[in-house]
Amino acid sequence: MGRGTVWLLAVACGVGVGNVYFPQAISPLIAEGLGVSPDTAASVVTATQFGYAGGIFLLVPLGDRFPYRPLLVTLFTLAGLGLLGAGAAPGIGSLVTASVLVGITTVIAPIVAPMAAGLVADDRRGAVTGTLLSGSIGGMLLSRAFGGGIGEWLGWRAPYLMTAAVALLIAVVLARALPRTTAPSKQRYPALLAASFQLLRTETELRRSCVYQATVFGGFSALWTGVALLLTGPEYGLGASAVGALALVNAGTMLCTPVAGRAVDRRGPDAVNLVCLVAVLGAAGVLLLGGLGGAVGLAGLAVGSLLLDVAMQSGMVANQVRIFALSDEARARLNTAYMTCGYLGGSVGSWLGVRAYDRFGWSGVCGLVALLAAVALVRHVLGPRAATPPSR
Numbered sequence: 001m002g003r004g005t006v007w008l009l010a011v012a013c014g015v016g017v018g019n020v021y022f023p024q025a026i027s028p029l030i031a032e033g034l035g036v037s038p039d040t041a042a043s044v045v046t047a048t049q050f051g052y053a054g055g056i057f058l059l060v061p062l063g064d065r066f067p068y069r070p071l072l073v074t075l076f077t078l079a080g081l082g083l084l085g086a087g088a089a090p091g092i093g094s095l096v097t098a099s100v101l102v103g104i105t106t107v108i109a110p111i112v113a114p115m116a117a118g119l120v121a122d123d124r125r126g127a128v129t130g131t132l133l134s135g136s137i138g139g140m141l142l143s144r145a146f147g148g149g150i151g152e153w154l155g156w157r158a159p160y161l162m163t164a165a166v167a168l169l170i171a172v173v174l175a176r177a178l179p180r181t182t183a184p185s186k187q188r189y190p191a192l193l194a195a196s197f198q199l200l201r202t203e204t205e206l207r208r209s210c211v212y213q214a215t216v217f218g219g220f221s222a223l224w225t226g227v228a229l230l231l232t233g234p235e236y237g238l239g240a241s242a243v244g245a246l247a248l249v250n251a252g253t254m255l256c257t258p259v260a261g262r263a264v265d266r267r268g269p270d271a272v273n274l275v276c277l278v279a280v281l282g283a284a285g286v287l288l289l290g291g292l293g294g295a296v297g298l299a300g301l302a303v304g305s306l307l308l309d310v311a312m313q314s315g316m317v318a319n320q321v322r323i324f325a326l327s328d329e330a331r332a333r334l335n336t337a338y339m340t341c342g343y344l345g346g347s348v349g350s351w352l353g354v355r356a357y358d359r360f361g362w363s364g365v366c367g368l369v370a371l372l373a374a375v376a377l378v379r380h381v382l383g384p385r386a387a388t389p390p391s392r
Helices: 003-034 038-064 068-087 092-105 109-117 122-154 157-177 189-202 204-232 240-267 269-292 294-324 331-360 362-382
Strands: none
Touching: 003 038, 003 068, 003 092, 003 109, 003 122, 003 157, 003 204, 003 240, 038 068, 038 092, 038 109, 038 189, 038 204, 038 331, 068 092, 068 109, 068 157, 109 122, 109 294, 109 331, 122 157, 122 240, 122 294, 189 204, 189 331, 204 240, 204 269, 204 294, 204 331, 204 362, 240 269, 240 294, 269 294, 269 362, 294 331, 331 362
């Protein structure tokens, strides 16, 4: 697989992932526009993430059953239609419903990652995975900035309508540019779904990778749900665009994940995971400064969120390299189990983040991030792991 194709797929990952994250920046605008409470508006974020977790479980296994090009084009088309429905939603109920549909169908990155892993040599797998993740990170960061800025300028519906147009355009580009592939499996759909549960039960390395991602991504989601409430609340009194501007600070993560991928290729996933989990704990301490307000608080939020983002995404590279080595024929199903657990953790993290902020303020959100990272670190240091890598 050539570099041009890798970067095209990285852009596709960014567009798909961006659809999940831009609602985080505009939830205060949704609350104002639809006349609902901030907590109720935040349910749009949670609904999109739960939909994404459901789409990972229900649709990503199809990457082992169908050629990638028609599968990815169909999903982008459906996601675009879901975004159009969200942009035209008359109330919070229909917006939540459309958000679930968007989440389910925009599962591009979890399909592309195992596809790419099967099309490159083993000694390039970490680097390519890091490049694709850079695209996802770019979509995550730019979508928040885009959503916050456009939402304040044109209203909360505008980001949905614009991202719908982008998704439909990407569907056309992929239909013309993606190479033809053949499906590695002929199993029926129920067997594909059951395989994810079976792999979770039998593969120790998959289970521990899931624990790492679910806990760290849960803390990451809690941070970004809580920071929108912090920055737009009385402590700072800023607009939704400030959330997007803070997200742009984390653009440095795009440069770090390819480096992390090369480190995984040289030193193995475990060493990278250990550094990343310790870094998340450090990030939680730095983020506490955000509660001070003013320039010091903003600096703490910028540095802490960047450190957390780099640690989470670099850890994800290590996790995916570990699980993709478990089987050549079931990578999509392995990624289904891994990503489903990760995004369920993220959805729970968003929900817990709102509750922690309501009850304990910003320090409660930071404490939640630290607690989840500590759980993963204990599992990494004390938990079981496979004696030798399986080869199949």
